[in-house]
Amino acid sequence: MDVKALLRTHPAWLDHLESLGGFDLAFPADLPSELLRLAVPHEDVNAVIAARPEPGSAQWWLAERCAYSLVSTMGALDDPPPFRVLPELGPYFYVYVYLAALPHTRRYHRELGIPEEVSWATFTDLGRNMAVHRKRHGTGGLHAPHWFMLHARGILYELGRLQFNRGRLSRAVTTDGMPVGPGDPALGVHIPDFHGPLTPKACDASFEWARRFFPRHFPEEDYRVMTCGSWLLDEQLARYLPADANIVAFQRRFHLLDRFDDSDMLSFVFGGDATDLSELPRRTRLERAIADHLASGGAWYGRIGWLHF
Known part of the structure; x- marks a missing residue:
């Protein structure tokens, strides 16, 4: 997959991503439990796990930079370019971007004294918007992937x-x-x-x-x-x-x-x-x-x- 070719239809987003460095993509050790904690619908869990990007792949490159875009603008009211719906990435690509960013969001919440109950209620909107996608389209996926950027950035x-x-x-x-x-x-x-x-x-x-x-x-x-x-x-x-x-x-x-x-x-x-x-x-x-x-x-x-x- 030529990710950069896909992104050329969104030049401002591509320029932003290329200006970023790499990012240490780390996913939860117990991925099924984490997905369920985020209210990911049960019927999507196995498909999400199977869609995990492979290190060194084009999807990995893009996931690194999308996650870094979130973390580098944590708390800022000026928004980075929004994530785009690219069917070639598969229905669950952005789920992994958010999984990589959420430990940083949790740390930001802790630094501000945000109660744990508020943090987790906020994060479960990830699973809710997967349920919304299934309600509207009848298939698995994440509805409006740019929406959760607000949650992940605090x-x-x-x-x-x-x-x-x-x-x-x-x-x-x-x-x-x-x-x-x-x-x-x-x-x-x-x-x-x-x-x-x-x-x-x-x-x-x-x-x-x-x-x-x-x-x-x-x-x-x-x-x-x-x-x-x-x-x-x-x-x-x-x-x-x-x-x-x-x-x-x-x-x-x-x-x-x-x-x-x-x-x-x-x-x-x-x-x-x-x-x-x-x-x-x-x-x-x-x-x-x-x-x-x-x-x-x-x-x-x-x-x-x-x-x-």
Whole structure:
């Protein structure tokens, strides 16, 4: 496999990787136990183990540099070039990149005094996104491999029902009414799949946890707002769902700003069942709302919202 030929379609990423030195790729001695601890689905464990890259191979070269890219930017808010989906690497290549980087992430967490429970809750998003991949595609793999870069670099933390990532307010976000401007610190709010109902009580606990967690562990970062960009904030959902629905209650927390196209909504809700819009299942109230709205000629959007830290 000519890895560099594959990467030439992503020249900025290739330049970044070639600028890095080698990295000591070390994988857990008890790999099956480590994978299960990271919530890797049982049906993927044997396939992941079989896909381990061989020392001296082109995949090994790339894995070294991808892992070094993570470790060399640990904790930094300026992101390195994102990992790309390259089918030629196989479905589990990035799992090994993250396995090599996680001991360094754990050390970073310990230096900051991050509790072990938070570290491991955060890391198990690796297995969760493998489950998301199977839900959406029906095959093994890691969904959106660039996403876990935030976890591995010490940027994102799972605090109860919600996840929060350290960051800065994007210049693309309208800031009307916000007490901050583009480039100022802002926490991103994320709602992971496979994590139970989005109840107001669970969300209250997560937001309160975040308000204690980040000043304690990142006192130099002055967060005043949290932002969320999600299809869950599309105000059209309130037309179909009861006023006391969890999604509607979640929307009410936010001051809503920009609308954007969100092609991820259908696959998030329906998984592999979203291939034919005319045959969308209507098993739940949410599925009926989404399918009926589309059948009537409507469209769904993502929405950006903010709330005070």
